[in-house]
Amino acid sequence: MSQTAFSTLNLHSDLLKNISSLGYESMTPIQAQSLPHILAGKDVIAQGKTGSGKTAAFGLGLLEKLNVKRFRVQSLVLCPTRELADQVAKEIRRLARTIHNIKVLTLCGGMPFGPQIGSLEHGAHIIVGTPGRIEEHVRKGTLNLDDLEMLILDEADRMLEMGFQDALDAIIDAAPKQRQTLLFSATYPDQIKSIADRIMFKPVMAKVESTH
Numbered sequence: 001m002s003q004t005a006f007s008t009l010n011l012h013s014d015l016l017k018n019i020s021s022l023g024y025e026s027m028t029p030i031q032a033q034s035l036p037h038i039l040a041g042k043d044v045i046a047q048g049k050t051g052s053g054k055t056a057a058f059g060l061g062l063l064e065k066l067n068v069k070r071f072r073v074q075s076l077v078l079c080p081t082r083e084l085a086d087q088v089a090k091e092i093r094r095l096a097r098t099i100h101n102i103k104v105l106t107l108c109g110g111m112p113f114g115p116q117i118g119s120l121e122h123g124a125h126i127i128v129g130t131p132g133r134i135e136e137h138v139r140k141g142t143l144n145l146d147d148l149e150m151l152i153l154d155e156a157d158r159m160l161e162m163g164f165q166d167a168l169d170a171i172i173d174a175a176p177k178q179r180q181t182l183l184f185s186a187t188y189p190d191q192i193k194s195i196a197d198r199i200m201f202k203p204v205m206a207k208v209e210s211t212h
């Protein structure tokens with residue numbers, strides 16, 4: 001299998017240094033196929049099995065684009081469950097550890113509402129959460145998406161299986177039309193294809209076949 005070094009990408013040097021300190025020697029195939037397009041600002045649909053490194057693909061994309069000096073919600077990552085949202089937030093924080101004063105906030109259902117409102121009042125650059133709770137914050141006006149630049153649907157197939165279609169639609173309606181949208185999924189059923197047709201602009205397809 002051909003190996004592609006992260007250094008072939010146009011990433012900030014502090015991000016590159018951190019990637020190597022985490023022991024990531026080269027890109028995984030899904031990263032090699034998706035990251036150049038993500039960094040070029042394109043909408044990307046990435047399909048690859050569990051464990052293929054999809055989190056770092058969008059995580060590095062959003063961190064490269066982020067302006068830490070603008071203390072506004074610039075990226076929103078939607079995940080099907082609280083456990084997955086926590087894992088994604090943890091990986092983003094690991095990837096971001098050389099960037100100072102970056103705020104990653106998780107907003108998930110099953111957690112008390114009040115503290116989340118307090119955290120939102122303090123502000124964040126990146127929000128990771130589950131669609132139901134994010135939609136509730138958007139509807140109540142406690143989460144403002146006017147400055148959103150990047151919307152990421154992680155495990156989109158599972159979010160639809162779990163009945164989050166309406167919440168996703170409401171969140172997407174509240175997001176600026178001018179944005180970058182990334183969609184990650186293990187499978188690509190018709191329901192995903194139809195959501196992609198509605199919410200993405202000329203998406204690039206990155207697909208890695210499972211090897212067995």
Ligand code: ADP
Nearest residue numbers: 024025026027028049050051052053054055056
């Ligand atoms: P997926 O979302 O595709 O299921 P994850 O993003 O959770 O996969 O990644 C699986 C594991 O691989 C994580 O432990 C992550 O830290 C690790 N990983 C990601 N990218 C690389 C890389 N380029 N080199 C080595 N390990 C990596």
Ligand code: MG
Nearest residue numbers: 054055154155
């Ligand atoms: Mg994942």
